[in-house]
Amino acid sequence: MTLRYPDIFPKFTCTGTSCEDNCCKMGWDIEIDENTLDYYRSLGTPLGERLCSSIYEEDGCCYMSQPDGCPFLTGDGLCSVQQECGAEHISDICREHPRFYEWFGDYKEAGLGLCCEEAARLVLTHERPMLFTEKQTDEAPDDLEFSGELLRAVKTVRDRLIDVAQDRGFSVMQRLVILTYCCEDISEAVQDEDCERLKQLSGMLAIDGFRMEIVIQAQNDTEKIKQAGTAEALGRLFGVFGRMEYMGSLGEKFELDAVQAEKMLAAENGFAEGYSPFEHELENVLVYFLYRYFIKCARDFSAEERLYAAVYMTLAVRALFWREYTEKGSLPDLNRRILLVKEFSKEVEYDSDNMDIIYEEIQTTPDMRDTLCSLCRI
Numbered sequence: 001m002t003l004r005y006p007d008i009f010p011k012f013t014c015t016g017t018s019c020e021d022n023c024c025k026m027g028w029d030i031e032i033d034e035n036t037l038d039y040y041r042s043l044g045t046p047l048g049e050r051l052c053s054s055i056y057e058e059d060g061c062c063y064m065s066q067p068d069g070c071p072f073l074t075g076d077g078l079c080s081v082q083q084e085c086g087a088e089h090i091s092d093i094c095r096e097h098p099r100f101y102e103w104f105g106d107y108k109e110a111g112l113g114l115c116c117e118e119a120a121r122l123v124l125t126h127e128r129p130m131l132f133t134e135k136q137t138d139e140a141p142d143d144l145e146f147s148g149e150l151l152r153a154v155k156t157v158r159d160r161l162i163d164v165a166q167d168r169g170f171s172v173m174q175r176l177v178i179l180t181y182c183c184e185d186i187s188e189a190v191q192d193e194d195c196e197r198l199k200q201l202s203g204m205l206a207i208d209g210f211r212m213e214i215v216i217q218a219q220n221d222t223e224k225i226k227q228a229g230t231a232e233a234l235g236r237l238f239g240v241f242g243r244m245e246y247m248g249s250l251g252e253k254f255e256l257d258a259v260q261a262e263k264m265l266a267a268e269n270g271f272a273e274g275y276s277p278f279e280h281e282l283e284n285v286l287v288y289f290l291y292r293y294f295i296k297c298a299r300d301f302s303a304e305e306r307l308y309a310a311v312y313m314t315l316a317v318r319a320l321f322w323r324e325y326t327e328k329g330s331l332p333d334l335n336r337r338i339l340l341v342k343e344f345s346k347e348v349e350y351d352s353d354n355m356d357i358i359y360e361e362i363q364t365t366p367d368m369r370d371t372l373c374s375l376c377r378i
Contacts, residue, residue, distance in 0.1 A: 001139035005110040006291065007131045008122045012099070015118050017077040021342065023097055023116065024079065025069035032062045033092045039085075047072075047084055064091070102295060104151050106141040111292055114285070114345035120338045123288060124281045129166040132291075146299050150190070153198035154298040157186060158290060160205035161307070165286045167211065172282045172318075173376040174215050176311050178205075180372045181214045187304035190297050218373055233374035234261050234319075240361050241316055244354040250343045253320055260326075267326040274331045275321060285341065286314045308362045308372070309355070315375050317344055 016022075032040075032055055040051040054064050054071060064070075072080045082090050098116035102109045112119035164178050182205060189197040204210045238256035245251075256264075289310035297303040320340045324332045332340065348354045362368055 001106050001108050001137045001141065002134055003108050003110060003137045004132055004134045007133060008126055009110055009112060011122055012112050012119060019117060021117055022077065024073055024077075027067055027069055029063040029065055030091065030093050032064055036089065036091045037062050039089055047081070051081070100292065103142040103144065104146055104298065105148070107151070108137075108139070109295065111288070113350070114288060114341055115350050117338060117342045120342040120345070123284045124334070124338055124341060126284055127280050130162075130284060130287050144299075147193065149195050150193050151298040153195040154190065154295060156202045157198050158294045160202045161290050161294065162287055164205060164211060165290060166283060169208070170211065170215065172279045172286070175283075176286070176314065177218045177373055177376050178211050178214045179307060180311055180369050181218055183304055183307045183369070186307065190303040191301050221373070230374050231261055231265060233371045234264065236371060237312075237315060237319060237375055240312070240357060241348065243357055244348065244351070246347050248343065248347065250347050253323055264322060264326045268322065271322045271325040271331070274325065281337065282314055282318055285317050286310060289313055305359045305362050308368055309358050311372055312358055312362070313344075313348065315372070316348075317341055320344065
């Protein structure tokens, strides 16, 4: 198996009791894999009985019920199952979270999900462009169907998209525009499984002059809608995320009326200037969304949704920072930005119903490119 991962991946260590948003206390029911369940059933101890009595089956999967957080935490917030049985006998999801994996035969990708505050800290504080490593592991291939040729072409295109996302010769907003302008061509090529066209697009995106041509074209195309359309586009952005359901208070940040929108637009230049030393944060967030999700189109052909959603969610993260700057007159500090990114990931990215709202917006909006470019205000 070839395993690929970003350079921050090996640096992750769970902060345990120091975590301010402990995933063991979320109240989410968690899936228990078959091997772990078999082990629990074989224990024959009071702990084993308690574990089995907490597990239920639904739609062929087994879950541990924990409405008030994991019932197996000790008084000091540690895992009693791990203490008694060892880390190798906790469930896969408990052992691996917030790591994620994607399999394609004998190729596997790994990364860290932003829903964890420590993972979000690693992403936001990584100041250099993100690098990726490949190594060989002793693991059997999966047997899920996919086109190897299309996967290779999609990986190559994604590499170029990540190169664009990390091209510091352009502002982050200009990079978002470049991604937005090439989305339709990439989507059509993926839908048609036209690997040669994808190779051509990859080659074009590797050329600095081609990237600059897109930025110039976008400036010309959006000049006429820039002033009139930005407030409307901002309202649409907040409207999409405002329609979502939230467990916590993040939803309040996406409530926006006309007066608030006007204040945000008036404060934008100040925010942009104050945040400019930290643009690598948005760069890394964008790279994360591209790396984690775009490769899935090698199976489901949804390149447009994957690429536009990466742009949309990056703009939403920026809007959260911008909103707080407008309200408080100063940039939220690093810890606050980490918290906002973590909450956004947990509430939006890790909620399939909320993600479906983004995909529906992309699928039903005929002028999505103009909307996004208006938000980027290049």
